[in-house]
Amino acid sequence: MSTVSQRLSNLEALFFALDQPGAPVQLAWLCRLADRLPLTALRTHVAQRLDRIPHSRERVEAASSLRSPAWTWDDHFSLSRHVKLVPANATKLDEILQVCCRLLEVSWDARHPFWNVWLIQPARGSSSILVRAHRGILPFENEAELLNAILDPQPTLTNATRPRRAPATVPLLETQPREVTLTPSLTSISRVLRDPYLAVERLRTYSESFISGLRAALTPPPALGSLNGPLSHHIGVDAVEFELNEVRQIRNRVGGSILEIVLSSIVGGLSRALSDHQSGPSTPELFACVPLTTGSEQDAHRTGTRATFAIARLPLTTSDPIQRLRRVSAELDLLRATQVPEQYRRTLDLMRGAPYAAFRACLSLLPRTASVHTICLELPSIRERRYVAGREVTQIVAIPPLLLDIRVTFAVQTYAARISVGISVDSNSRLSASRVARAIRAAQRELLEYAGLA
Known part of the structure; x- marks a missing residue:
């Protein structure tokens, strides 16, 4: 059994x-x-x-x-x-x-x-x-x-295994006690009794965060080409690689973080790809779910997307690559200065702490369509070389998921001085993964030229 x-x-x-x-x-x-x-x-x-x-x-x-x-x-x-x-x-x-x-x-x-x-x-x-x-x-x-x-950090790794804890038996009936992880502000009943005003204020704050997140999830983005729609059973995959040193040179020359420079090239590439089969983007902005770090750039490389997610409005019709980069940076700076990061964390606290029955009821109310055109993940960086059974890993490409009605997604990961952008495209989209990859490479080359680094 x-x-x-x-x-x-x-x-x-x-x-x-x-x-x-x-x-x-x-x-x-x-x-x-x-x-x-x-x-x-x-x-x-x-x-x-x-x-x-x-x-x-x-x-x-x-x-x-x-x-x-x-x-x-x-x-x-x-x-x-x-x-x-x-x-x-x-x-x-x-x-x-x-x-x-x-x-x-x-x-x-x-x-x-x-x-x-x-x-x-x-x-x-x-x-x-x-x-x-x-x-x-x-x-x-x-x-x-x-x-x-x-992946191993060395060609030969000794003592690779360690004992695994035996599983504990947990009852399944919802009527029995459930061990859930809640934040201290939600679990400390004694604190509520000592300071009812503080409890009411925190309840109001969490409720506002939940309502704000729900409103964002229920608001569909403007129609944009073939980035959204029903998914098929087939996926197309491609990848683009950037030299980390080149991206750093762009940062030193014109500003922006490493992620912002990569995002700028992704936005420029999508604009080019959409223009290939139609007159141009049908809306001036790309609604993208992107990682938003509030700490240092080094923290972002270590933690990846565990910091915050935010819906950013990125420029699609800006032809100058440097202006596009600056607008991307300004948008992310604006989001960092708002309550978005804190609202995101509060929403996660509510999701973690809610009884499963209530959580399932909330899920049933959500639409099966996304409030964004695309998603870009940033996975934790791997700075040093890695090995599999003594063989060196020369290249890593992260392949992101497709979900809801989002037909094009991206995953950014740094490995050994190279940044890879994995691209997933649903076959129902009129775009192809190879077309998007070529367009992103062209946008990156254009940014290098405008920065005087070609």
Whole structure:
């Protein structure tokens, strides 16, 4: 009989609730290696690190009217089911990404854990691995935990395994006590009794944050080409790489943070791609969900998107790349100066602390359409080289999920002095991933030229 380890948190349940047929909310990473890697060596490598993979042996037991969804041990777990060989005549990046497209369309089997590692093996040349995980199994604060579990900081790593805690049995009935994580301001009853005025003020503040977030979620953006619409069962993937030193030179010459420079190139590329098949963008602004860090840029590289998300209105019709960059920087600075970061954190507190029944009721009220045109993730940076079973990883490309009705998404990640922008495009969009990638490269070259760095 399966043993229940713990309930899904509300945030974990949220990502599973956003799944659509043929379009699960999943993250993936393509890791190109410097040498060939046998399948047996990869399986041994992953087996030694299973305890570091989040929910590596656990499946999701579906919710019912009496219980919330829960993590349950997979009694039939098999490593060979999750780590597989994919022979492919693919050596160039675009060829390997085409293989990734087919693999990302493989449906999840809900009877088993929600992660995969595929070894893409050409007849000659170096191997690549594709790491895929459902977003629901990854910690909300660190999307790259699965990747970090598999990649080693050294070619040989001793004592790679450590004991795993035995799972605790947790009752599933909603009528029984539930252990939930709440912020101190929501859990301290004694504080409420001591200072009712403070309690009322905090309740008002949290309510305003919730209403503001709900209003943003229910407000559709202006129509913009083919960036929004029903999703299909097919995905297109491509990637763009920037030299970190080049981006730093732009920052030193004209200003802006590294993320703002990359966002500026993404916006410029989307504007070009949309103009290729129509007269131009139908609205002057791109509504994008972007990471918004309130600390230093070094903190942003370490934490990725765990700081804050915000809906930014980015310029689509600004032709001058330097002016576009400055407008992007000004928009993010304006958001940092508002209550948006604090409202985001309060909303997360409410989502974490709400009873599952209330949370599920709120989910049922939300529309299946997004209030933005696109999403851009920023994943934690990996500054030093990484290794898989002693083989050096030469390139990492993060592949973002498609969700709701958002047909084009981006993921930014820095690895060993290079910044990669992974691009996912639904096949229902008239844009293609390769067209968007070419347009972003052209926008970046134009920015370098205008900055006098070409």
